[in-house]
Amino acid sequence: MLQPSAYSYLKIMGEPRDVLVLVDFDGTITQKDVGAALFNTYSKNESQKIVSRWVKGKISSKECLERECQLIKITEAELKKFALRQKIDVRFPAFVDYCKRENLRLVILSDGLDLYIELILKKYGLNEVPFYSNILSFKNKELSLKFPFFERGCGNCGNCKKYHLRRLKVKNKKVIYIGDGLSDKCAVGEADFVFAKNDLREFCKKSNIQHYPYINFGDIIRVFPDVISKV
8 A cells, every 4th residue: 555755746736835735544535534434333332432532532543443443344345345435625636736836735634544535535536635644454353553643753644644743844934734633633733724514623712722613624615815925
């Protein structure tokens, strides 16, 4: 499984403008949290007990994913079939096209699993957009996980998005972050502009982080020209 370099997107875009756009995957690009749905479905909701411990800060998302994977039995074919049933925000492809036209560097950051992310992006013809995530492989029906960025992050995330924000941001580059959940907490404090919904919006409100509330990418597209002119 390849997770493309963020720089591969520049071959499509040309010379990028001084803006980096970082987007969460589960529940932001997709209509629902694919990882949560996967584990809930195949564990008969037993995974919710593990997730509850992560939400309360008792375990890291790395440990949460490891325990969830131990909880379920699923073949690679079953997982692929499940992933290909998932739907994305209908306006996200238009947002990708907008970023291409405006030469904005767009990167997906996820604390989920690469296998379903790649399948869903490919299904919608969006597999040229680079992403960084945790890595899933199969040994019969046993799920095997790798966390290539864990040691470089905060220690609480399997794939810390703040690490990637700092790594991908270059001098004088402004960062726009788009997310929906608690896995986005590490990154939003260092972004120049935040679009937030659901749990991420509640976190931003409690943490006094300025943000723009949205429901879907249609809302984002409507205000994005004004946002990039001001960041």
